[in-house]
Amino acid sequence: MANVREQVIGIIAEQAVLEPSDISMEQSLEDLGIDSMGLVESIFSIEEAFDIQVPFNANEPEKSEFDISSVAAIIAAVEGLVAKQKA
Amino acid sequence: MKRVVITGAGTINPLGASVPETLEAMAEGRCGIGELDIRDVDRLTIKIGGQVKGYEADTHFNRQQQALYDRYTQFTLLAAREAIGQSGLVFSGQLAAEAGVVLGTSGGGLNTQDENYRAVYEEGKNRVHPFVIPKLMNNAAASHVSMEWNLKGPSFTVATACASSNHAMGQAFWLVRSGAARVMVTGGSESMLCFGGVKAWEGLRVMSKDACRPFSATRNGMVQGEGAGVFVFEEMGHAKKRGAEILAEVVGFSMSSDAADIVMPSKQGAARAITGALKDARVEREAVGYINAHGTGTAANDKTECAAVADVFGSHADRLMISSTKSMHGHLIGGTGAVELLACIMALRDGVIAPTIGYQEPDPECALDVVPNTAREAQVDVVLSNAFAFGGLNAVLALKAA
Numbered sequence: 001m002a003n004v005r006e007q008v009i010g011i012i013a014e015q016a017v018l019e020p021s022d023i024s025m026e027q028s029l030e031d032l033g034i035d036s037m038g039l040v041e042s043i044f045s046i047e048e049a050f051d052i053q054v055p056f057n058a059n060e061p062e063k064s065e066f067d068i069s070s071v072a073a074i075i076a077a078v079e080g081l082v083a084k085q086k087a
Numbered sequence: 088m089k090r091v092v093i094t095g096a097g098t099i100n101p102l103g104a105s106v107p108e109t110l111e112a113m114a115e116g117r118c119g120i121g122e123l124d125i126r127d128v129d130r131l132t133i134k135i136g137g138q139v140k141g142y143e144a145d146t147h148f149n150r151q152q153q154a155l156y157d158r159y160t161q162f163t164l165l166a167a168r169e170a171i172g173q174s175g176l177v178f179s180g181q182l183a184a185e186a187g188v189v190l191g192t193s194g195g196g197l198n199t200q201d202e203n204y205r206a207v208y209e210e211g212k213n214r215v216h217p218f219v220i221p222k223l224m225n226n227a228a229a230s231h232v233s234m235e236w237n238l239k240g241p242s243f244t245v246a247t248a249c250a251s252s253n254h255a256m257g258q259a260f261w262l263v264r265s266g267a268a269r270v271m272v273t274g275g276s277e278s279m280l281c282f283g284g285v286k287a288w289e290g291l292r293v294m295s296k297d298a299c300r301p302f303s304a305t306r307n308g309m310v311q312g313e314g315a316g317v318f319v320f321e322e323m324g325h326a327k328k329r330g331a332e333i334l335a336e337v338v339g340f341s342m343s344s345d346a347a348d349i350v351m352p353s354k355q356g357a358a359r360a361i362t363g364a365l366k367d368a369r370v371e372r373e374a375v376g377y378i379n380a381h382g383t384g385t386a387a388n389d390k391t392e393c394a395a396v397a398d399v400f401g402s403h404a405d406r407l408m409i410s411s412t413k414s415m416h417g418h419l420i421g422g423t424g425a426v427e428l429l430a431c432i433m434a435l436r437d438g439v440i441a442p443t444i445g446y447q448e449p450d451p452e453c454a455l456d457v458v459p460n461t462a463r464e465a466q467v468d469v470v471l472s473n474a475f476a477f478g479g480l481n482a483v484l485a486l487k488a489a
Contacts, residue, residue: 040217041154047214 004050004082008075011045025072032071039068052081090323091263092489093334093432094176097169099162100314100426101137101416105169109426110433112415113441114462119416120299120310127282133294136280137312137417154218156231157196159278162315162422163228164235167272171236174319175331176270178237187240187268188232189258190317191251191275193421194284195244196223201283228276232317240268249381250342250476251275251421252316256428257340257482259320269322274425276315285311291350293385299418300445301382301411302389302453309383312417316425333489335435338469339368345479352388352475357395360481364471365399368485373403375485376467377434379427380457381475382411382443383418390452392473397455408465410458414444424474428484431470435488440465 006020013020016032023032029039036058043054043066054077055065067073098105101119102112112119123136144153144161156164167188178186199222206212221227226244233242241262245255252275259273279285288294288311295308326333341363345356365372381392397404412430419426430441439462446459472484 037218044214044217 004079005075007049008046008078009071011042011049012071012074015042023071025070027071028069046078050078050082050085052078052085054081089264089266091260091320091337092323092326093318093337094321094326094331095170095172095174095319096334096429096432097166097173098314098316098426098429099139099165100316100419101139101312106429109429110437113412113430113433114439116442116444116461117415118444120312123280123285125281125285131282131285131289133285133289133296135296135310136285137310137419138280139314154216155222157199157222157227157278159192159194159196159198159276159315160228160231162278162313163190163276163317164231166274166276166315166317167232167236170317170319171272174321176319182269183237183239185240185268186238186270186272187242187262188229188238188272189241189243189245189255189262190229190232190273191245191247191253191255191421191425192225192228192277193246193248193251194277194279195225196227197279197284198281199223201281204283232272236272238272246421247480247482248476248478249418249420249423250474250480250482251424253424253472253474253482253484254342254480256318256320256424256484257342260337260340260484263320263322269325271320272317273320274315274317275422277420277422278313279420280311280313295384298445299384299414300447301380301384301414301443302393302450302457303446304448304450306384306386306389309385309413310417312419312423314416314419314426315422316429318425318428335432335489336487337484338370338487339364339366339485340483341367342480342482345481347479349479350477352391353479354391354394354398356479356481357392357473357475358398360483361395361399361471361473364483364485368469368487370469370485372400374469375400375403375407375471376465377431377440377470378407378409379430379470379472380409380411381473382413384411384413388475390450392475393453393455404455408440408456408458408463410441410443412441424472424482428472431472431486434467434470435486438464438466440467
């Protein structure tokens with residue numbers, strides 16, 4: 001799943017206009033200056049990159065099954081979805 | 088009632104990426120219509136258009152901006168930068184609250200719609216970019232102009248097909264004249280030169296395959312164009328107090344509805360709008376020296392428009408000049424009146440009347456002085472700009488020399 005991690009970090013870095021090396025695992029999207037529009041665009045990019053459906057509703061992000069609390073949480077969630085897809 | 092003046096103008100269109108470039112092209116009678124360079128053009132019957140060539144979005148907008156700005160919004164923002172830059176206005180405090188933006192467009196983000204319909208229907212994709220809606224909506228351009236320039240007053244978009252920008256500028260004029268706003272940024276934009284956009288127009292069988300030749304007996308239809316024109320309409324006292332350069336005064340506006348047919352124009356409806364604009368401007372018909380015609384190059388429009396002008400002006404119709412710059416830039420649909428207003432300003436300020444190019448043979452049903460093929464020097468004090476839309480919605484503006 002190293003590939004998932006790299007790709008997700010790449011997507012987040014692009015939204016944050018940062019280098020992938022500047023992204024650390026414990027940071028939240030807010031820490032990285034990514035607003036709600038940037039979040040929705042990131043989720044779109046993740047869906048496109050892995051051909052998965054991310055369960056996320058912008059109206060109630062806290063109730064979504066998809067954990068976006070930190071970069072690590074997002075990577076774990078994407079890894080889960082990718083694994084489910086392959087199963 | 089307040090008086091309203093124009094203190095800034097901006098554009099990007101097939102003739103140029105600024106007002107000076109455009110006016111130079113109009114004065115030279117240059118043609119901006121050429122072969123369309125768009126995806127799947129080989130499947131189109133109509134392969135020409137007034138395209139903005141050599142345009143690179145990357146030069147003007149970053150990746151995040153491009154994710155939100157359809158081509159029609161990009162054109163609008165570039166034209167607004169030129170216009171507001173020329174006006175010298177900075178919108179803050181009370182002035183920001185009393186300044187707004189009203190723009191015309193017919194298709195809005197049609198390129199965005201076309202691309203995304205293609206993705207879901209043709210390519211079978213089940214997912215589209217999250218910003219499709221804010222990118223395609225008809226008010227996106229007006230909203231982005233308001234955000235870029237801090238315009239917090241009355242702001243909206245008008246969609247009346249080919250008369251959209253004249254209707255928009257008419258609203259801007261009335262808002263400033265009534266005192267509801269001190270400054271209005273106004274005009275219009277269009278960009279529907281994509282496969283779906285051109286294909287839809289083909290269906291009507293009113294498009295020319297070779298050129299737009301308004302009023303010429305050999306005319307065979309309209310040619311689509313794209314681009315934007317934006318102006319700063321300002322209360323005259325406010326403009327004079329700050330020593331702003333005044334390009335022209337807006338003196339009258341009128342609109343009418345034919346209430347008759349969804350595509351065929353009506354002489355009476357057009358004549359009522361022209362008469363209404365003269366009355367609103369309180370000018371005698373003999374004072375009008377130039378009319379920028381709607382002049383689409385279709386059989387129906389041109390003869391109806393000439394008949395309406397003959398009816399309204401009587402014997403003076405033979406003394407005034409009337410030209411269609413669509414022969415050079417094509418029909419910019421919802422943005423066309425805005426780009427054509429530049430020809431009106433050139434007539435008033437520079438004494439240069441833009442020609443109707445491509446004129447080959449007189450048509451007895453269009454027997455007016457259409458300034459064929461070459462620009463003319465003439466002193467004019469009052470000019471009109473006609474726009475007659477599908478759906479029978481007419482909008483005529485009257486301008487006076489500053």
